[in-house]
Amino acid sequence: MAVYTHVPSEEMAAFLTRYDTGELVSAKGIAEGVENSNYMLETRRANGASERFILTLYEKRVDEADLPFFMDLLDHLGANGCKVPRFIADREGQKLQQLAGRPACLIEFLSGISVTEPTPAQCLAAGRAMGELHRASEGFAQERRNALDLPGWHDLADKCGTHLDDIAPGLAARVTQELAFLDAHWPNALERGVIHADLFPDNVLMSGDAVTGLIDFYFSCTDIRAYDLAIMHGAWCFAADGGAYHAARGASLVRGYTVAHGLSQAERAAFPILCRGAALRFLLTRAYDWINTPADALVTRKDPLAYLRRLDFYAQANPADLLGA
Amino acid sequence: MAVYTHVPSEEMAAFLTRYDTGELVSAKGIAEGVENSNYMLETRRANGASERFILTLYEKRVDEADLPFFMDLLDHLGANGCKVPRFIADREGQKLQQLAGRPACLIEFLSGISVTEPTPAQCLAAGRAMGELHRASEGFAQERRNALDLPGWHDLADKCGTHLDDIAPGLAARVTQELAFLDAHWPNALERGVIHADLFPDNVLMSGDAVTGLIDFYFSCTDIRAYDLAIMHGAWCFAADGGAYHAARGASLVRGYTVAHGLSQAERAAFPILCRGAALRFLLTRAYDWINTPADALVTRKDPLAYLRRLDFYAQANPADLLGA
Numbered sequence: 149m150a151v152y153t154h155v156p157s158e159e160m161a162a163f164l165t166r167y168d169t170g171e172l173v174s175a176k177g178i179a180e181g182v183e184n185s186n187y188m189l190e191t192r193r194a195n196g197a198s199e200r201f202i203l204t205l206y207e208k209r210v211d212e213a214d215l216p217f218f219m220d221l222l223d224h225l226g227a228n229g230c231k232v233p234r235f236i237a238d239r240e241g242q243k244l245q246q247l248a249g250r251p252a253c254l255i256e257f258l259s260g261i262s263v264t265e266p267t268p269a270q271c272l273a274a275g276r277a278m279g280e281l282h283r284a285s286e287g288f289a290q291e292r293r294n295a296l297d298l299p300g301w302h303d304l305a306d307k308c309g310t311h312l313d314d315i316a317p318g319l320a321a322r323v324t325q326e327l328a329f330l331d332a333h334w335p336n337a338l339e340r341g342v343i344h345a346d347l348f349p350d351n352v353l354m355s356g357d358a359v360t361g362l363i364d365f366y367f368s369c370t371d372i373r374a375y376d377l378a379i380m381h382g383a384w385c386f387a388a389d390g391g392a393y394h395a396a397r398g399a400s401l402v403r404g405y406t407v408a409h410g411l412s413q414a415e416r417a418a419f420p421i422l423c424r425g426a427a428l429r430f431l432l433t434r435a436y437d438w439i440n441t442p443a444d445a446l447v448t449r450k451d452p453l454a455y456l457r458r459l460d461f462y463a464q465a466n467p468a469d470l471l472g473a
Numbered sequence: 474m475a476v477y478t479h480v481p482s483e484e485m486a487a488f489l490t491r492y493d494t495g496e497l498v499s500a501k502g503i504a505e506g507v508e509n510s511n512y513m514l515e516t517r518r519a520n521g522a523s524e525r526f527i528l529t530l531y532e533k534r535v536d537e538a539d540l541p542f543f544m545d546l547l548d549h550l551g552a553n554g555c556k557v558p559r560f561i562a563d564r565e566g567q568k569l570q571q572l573a574g575r576p577a578c579l580i581e582f583l584s585g586i587s588v589t590e591p592t593p594a595q596c597l598a599a600g601r602a603m604g605e606l607h608r609a610s611e612g613f614a615q616e617r618r619n620a621l622d623l624p625g626w627h628d629l630a631d632k633c634g635t636h637l638d639d640i641a642p643g644l645a646a647r648v649t650q651e652l653a654f655l656d657a658h659w660p661n662a663l664e665r666g667v668i669h670a671d672l673f674p675d676n677v678l679m680s681g682d683a684v685t686g687l688i689d690f691y692f693s694c695t696d697i698r699a700y701d702l703a704i705m706h707g708a709w710c711f712a713a714d715g716g717a718y719h720a721a722r723g724a725s726l727v728r729g730y731t732v733a734h735g736l737s738q739a740e741r742a743a744f745p746i747l748c749r750g751a752a753l754r755f756l757l758t759r760a761y762d763w764i765n766t767p768a769d770a771l772v773t774r775k776d777p778l779a780y781l782r783r784l785d786f787y788a789q790a791n792p793a794d795l796l797g798a
Binding site for chain 1: 476481482483485486497498499500501502503504505513515584585586587588589590678680713
């Protein structure tokens with residue numbers, strides 16, 4: 149990731165005068181998040197108190213029309229005890245602004261670091277944080293369609309077409325076969341709710357074994373609730389170098405979630421299928437990006453095959469190994 | 474700029490245990506500086522005090538053998554009152570480390586923002602800061618050759634060859650003619666000293682009209698002292714959109730420098746030639762990067778022609794317009 153839209157500091161300082169934040173004293177472009185431009189700002193008030201914020205400019209991947217959903221969701225979650233970054237309102241109560249020709253928002257900064265190789269204790273805390281997120285979202289009335297659901301995967305596979313075989317021989321047929329399996333077995337009857345849909349270690353800030361923040365809600369939407377845990381399972385429970393499944397991480401993640409939220413018998417039974425769907429979702433979006441990312445893009449392309457290996461693993465896995473005892 | 478080397482937070486946290494800085498609580502990759510990877514770190518001590526640092530990993534453009542020069546220079550400048558970031562020593566007194574297979578250093582964080590369209594008052598302060606830098610460097614005994622001096626420009630022009638004409642028709646001949654002029658008129662007899670050699674607005678942190686820090690010394694070297702001011706003149710005194718010369722900025726910059734350091738009659742007389750050399754230096758490095766940057770690089774290529782326009786301006790300028798009354 150990179151900074152796509154350069155904002156002169158003079159414009160940032162003028163922008164901040166709309167807010168009750170004090171004066172701009174530092175601004176650094178940061179390499180973070182989905183394809184947005186992000187700056188870490190520091191302000192200082194007349195009494196000397198300093199505060200930090202994230203300034204986000206939305207590039208093509210986030211639809212401006214979706215921003216109110218994200219803002220309202222984070223307000224709701226924050227009010228219900230989740231450690232999520234709030235969008236900051238200006239003196240007129242406005243959260244969505246324009247800056248350098250882009251939709252832009254000032255957002256609360258949360259400290260914490262993202263782990264790369266989570267320990268079981270960190271998986272436990274992260275699973276619990278997702279369970280709390282799902283609990284806290286219960287009273288939230290708004291809905292947002294998941295564009296990356298099963299019909300969305302079909303669309304992506306169609307768009308990739310035979311180019312999939314350029315990534316790995318036989319991949320196109322493997323994807324077609326997996327889609328047919330998921331069409332036949334996808335557990336549509338499971339409970340739905342607001343899901344984060346992208347809770348990778350990158351998006352969980354930690355201090356030691358404690359979660360200090362959940363960030364980057366720009367894929368959040370309404371979908372099968374346990375599918376969110378399946379996404380997390382694929383993202384947290386395999387060695388970062390593309391390798392082995394860590395059963396202790398999986399068991400801890402699921403235990404943390406279960407303690408905070410609970411996981412029904414139906415959800416447990418469907419979990420391997422949900423994990424296959426999650427693996428296919430990231431396989432397909434990575435494959436699509438791989439095929440379509442211009443060679444001169446600022447984005448580092450992620451390896452789709454890391455998710456083919458997960459898909460193969462989930463297709464053969466013993467459910468008890470995924471869920472723990 | 475971007476983050477080229479990704480360092481897992483676990484490795485960063487382990488790295489910091491060598492230092493007396495407290496525990497890592499936040500790490501953000503920042504888009505800053507020459508072609509290094511930079512992270513902004515926050516640490517917290519047992520007593521709750523938090524501190525910020527820059528962690529730099531040196532990529533190909535900085536030669537590890539030059540790092541001791543930069544470290545010693547910044548120590549010397551800091552000890553003599555300049556607001557420059559110090560390299561932090563670990564508990565064993567070591568400043569140069571290895572991290573993720575790269576030479577790496579922990580560096581003091583300085584707050585402040587970089588202006589894009591400096592006011593005359595900001596040019597005055599920045600010129601004064603350079604004058605103070607030159608004063609403070611007087612007792613510094615080490616030397617480092619400027620690879621981007623007049624012989625270096627010849628090398629660059631040879632390497633670019635006729636590809637210069639792909640950037641603008643006639644550019645190769647224009648460069649050859651300018652090099653001949655500079656060979657004949659370069660003021661080699663002027664006083665030499667340590668120069669920053671890249672003191673663009675990006676590398677000066679400010680709070681309002683006050684300078685809070687001078688950063689990015691990775692081009693610093695030994696060369697004609699007033700050439701440093703000429704580089705600054707080209708970088709600070711033209712509209713950022715590639716346009717007009719601002720005489721009031723130029724006059725303020727030179728006044729600030731003169732107040733803090735002084736500028737001899739010989740330096741004033743040679744100033745237009747020094748400015749032509751500075752413009753050619755950035756024209757050539759930008760042209761070389763333009764020609765040689767792979768289309769898939771993470772770097773945004775800078776327009777060489779912005780410096781052709783400056784070169785044309787300096788070749789015809791009235792010295793009083795450059796220097797002020």
